[in-house]
Amino acid sequence: MPADLEDLPFADLPARVAAYRAGRDALADLRAIHAAITAAASSHIWISVTPLAVIETMLAAASRRLKAGEDLPLYGVPFAVKDNIDVAGLPTTAACPAFAFTPASSATAVSRLVAAGAIPVGKTNLDQFATGLNGTRSPYGIPASALDPARVSGGSSSGSAVAVAAGVVPFALGTDTAGSGRVPAAFNNVVGMKPTKGLISTTGVTPACRSLDCVCVFAATVADALLVTRIITGFDAADPYARRAPADALATPAVAPFRFGVLDAATLASCDAVVQAAYARSISRLEAMGGTAVAIDWAPLRDAASLLYDGPWVAERLAAVGGFMADNAPEVHPAVRDVIARGANWSAADAFKAQYRLAALIRQAETVWNAVDIVLTPTAPEHPSIDAMLADPVGLNARLGLFTNFVNLMDLAALAVPSDLTSAGRPAGVTLVGPAFSDGRLAAIGDLLHRAVPAASLGATRRALAATAPVAASPRAGVTLAVVGAHLRGEPLNWQLTDRNAEFLGAAKTGAGYSLYALAGTTPPKPGLLRDGGAGGVALELWRLTPEAFGTFVAGIPAPLGIGSVELEDGSVVKGFLCEPHAIAGARDITIFGGWRAFLTAARAA
Known part of the structure; x- marks a missing residue:
């Protein structure tokens, strides 16, 4: 972090906004940040910088709105934008000068941040056309990891992650198709929040694979990333891939006992020692939080990951920029050009076959999601040096997507959080993966996991994570339902709950009677x-x-079962399955077993 920014008297977004509302000179801070960005040309983090006059005008407009009584949750906060996301008046290059254009309007995500009082201070470097996970594929130079100048920053959202890690901005926007919002987070000791597809509008984003692209958020803490994500989330009718998310997709319930999937030893053996050690410590920390580690079948997730670059989804990149590349081939980075050109090798029939294969893998992976609530993976199997990446740009880049490429293909949410730094200051990170619209729950667990790291620091700065506010509990609104039989986790009808994004709250018992x-x-x-x-x-x-989900669930319940009120052991009353009395005639009383699972276990053993 530049010396004049290191001593800013706030470590997170709420504290920063509170300081500005209390009278701290936001303009002075923005001028210092603008000067730091301008002086950092040799770092290759930035492609363009917002003119200081524009920054001053934007802050003045936000100040007038604040004085008029508007609630601006990001008043005066500077942020960076990956240069494949439009900011009105600044060129969008996608790290290709010949492709550059200057948009008249900002991307929807940027506009929502500006409406919240935030100030975009510049556009950041990226792997060209968001094609790469390493950060070396740009004519604007190679931004190194903020913690180790010899190692890659990760890509494609390289500049955004480094800008946050360096402490120049408190958050930045990136994009994620194959892991671009997670790998750079791991390599720079910051948080990368990769939302469920369609949760955040991609209007105004230069596409990579349009059906998979997500706008993501980099921040120093999970709480900050979640705050920004909540502000930019919302259905956008102009985006054909936008989705109407459940109202509580970003709610953060108190962390109840949960099950998390862990990888087998053979899969982990492909990771280097630093990554393996960080992963093992993260497992122990999740267990200390009340999590139960469950070995999962990695095969369907692994095989889905291989489809992204070894399948016809590469043709979607060709659809996005193939016309430009045909006319401007010399302007395209050789590694990027080779990846995108491969899209011509796939036929329409190949595309359908791959979709059938993906659908089969998603169905196969249901056994994983029936067994666990989330999956824990390393974010990347290793952290290569820049020299090693340049020597093997294809092979090493492919390795970096081992634990990320499957997520968007399988419609999952993910959150990358830092783990311990090595004695040499080398970062490592892990990723929590969950079903679509589990974003809030991932944040609740991920924040606790991040805060369990001893003496955790923010990015490459000397700031302490302990000085920041944690994720606040915001329970999901809805109906609590008690299930006693075939809808229990691991039982054959549990999918009727998980398909409705039901949240597991924990185990309980009925009261007497x-x-x-x-x-x-x-x-x-x-x-x-x-x-x-x-x-x-x-x-x-x-x-x-x-x-809404409760209503559709109840509508499908067959007689003689129904939903009534069930009193629990602690005296509280919830909705739950009850049986019509006439159906008990001739039925076996199994109360003595204590529950359905115990009865089934005894029956199988008999």
């Missing part, structure tokens, strides 16, 4: 819970659904 019966003639086998004066203490699980 309930009995559990094994119903006859049900497929799949189901129990019936009845309040008939029985011993009670029946094991169950609690799940939360949005009101």
Whole structure:
């Protein structure tokens, strides 16, 4: 961090905004940041800088709105923008000078940040046309890791991650198609929040693979990344890939006991020792938080990852910039040109076959998501030197996507968080991956995981993570549902909950007065819970659904089961499965087993 920025009296976004609202001179800080960016040309972080006069005008407009009573949650906050995302009046180059154009309007994500009072101070370097995970594929130079000038910064959002790690800006926008919002985060000791596809508009983004592209956020803390993500999230009818997300997709419930998937030893053996050690420590920390590690079948995720560059999705990159490349081949970086040109090798039939293969892998991966709530991976298997990357630009780049390439293809959310620095200051990181619209839950767990790192620092600065505010709990709105049988985790109907993005809250038991019966003639086998004066203490699980999801779920429940009110052991009352009394005739009372799972285990052993 430049010396004149190191001593700014705030470490996170809420503290910065509070200082500006209390009278600190935001313009003086912005002028210092502008000077630092201008002086940092040799770092190759920045492609263009917002003119100081424009910065002053934008801040003045934000100040007038603030005085008029508007709530500006990012008032005066500077931010950087990857140079494939439009900022009105600044060139968009996608790291190719011949491609450059100056947009009249900003990307939707940028416009929402400006509306919140934030100030875009410049455009950052990237692997050309967002094609690469290493940060060396740009005519504007090679930005190194902020922590080690000999090692790559990661790509394609290289400049955005380094700008945050260096402490020049508190957050930056990037894009992520194959891992570009996560690998640079790991290599620069910052957070990379890769949202569910369609959660953030890509209007105003130069596409790489348009059906997979996501706008992502780099920040020093999970809380800051989440704050920015919440501001720029929202349905955009101008973006054909935008989605109407559940209202609580970014809610951060208190972390209840959870199950997390871990990789097998053979897969981890491909990682270097630093990465393996960081991964092992992260597993221990998640277990200390109440997580249970579960070995998963990595094969469907691994095989999906291979489709991205060894399959016809490369043709989508050709669709995006192939026309420009045909007329301007010498202007395109050789490694980028070779990747995109391969798109011509795939036919329409190949594309459909690959889609069928991906659909099969997504179905196969349902066994993973039925067994765990999230998956923990290293963010990258190693952190190459710049020299090594230039010597093997294709092979090493491909390795960097080992744990990232599958995420957007399989419609998953991901959050990259730092782990320990080595004694030599080398960063490592891990990634939490979850189903679509699990973004808020990943943030809640990821923030605790980041804060479990001893003496964690922010990026390459001497600032301490402990000086920042944690993610605040914001429970999901919805209906709590008690399930006792075939909808339990790992049981055959659990998908009816997970497909509705239901959130697992934890295990519980009924109060006294309930009995559990094994119903006859049900497929799949189901129990019936009845309040008939029985011993009670029946094991169950609690799940939360949005009101809309709860309504569609209840509509599909077949007789003799229904939803009523169930009293729990602690005296609270929730909605839950109950059985019509007539169905108990001839059914076996299995209350003595304590629950459906225990009964099934005993039945299999008999």
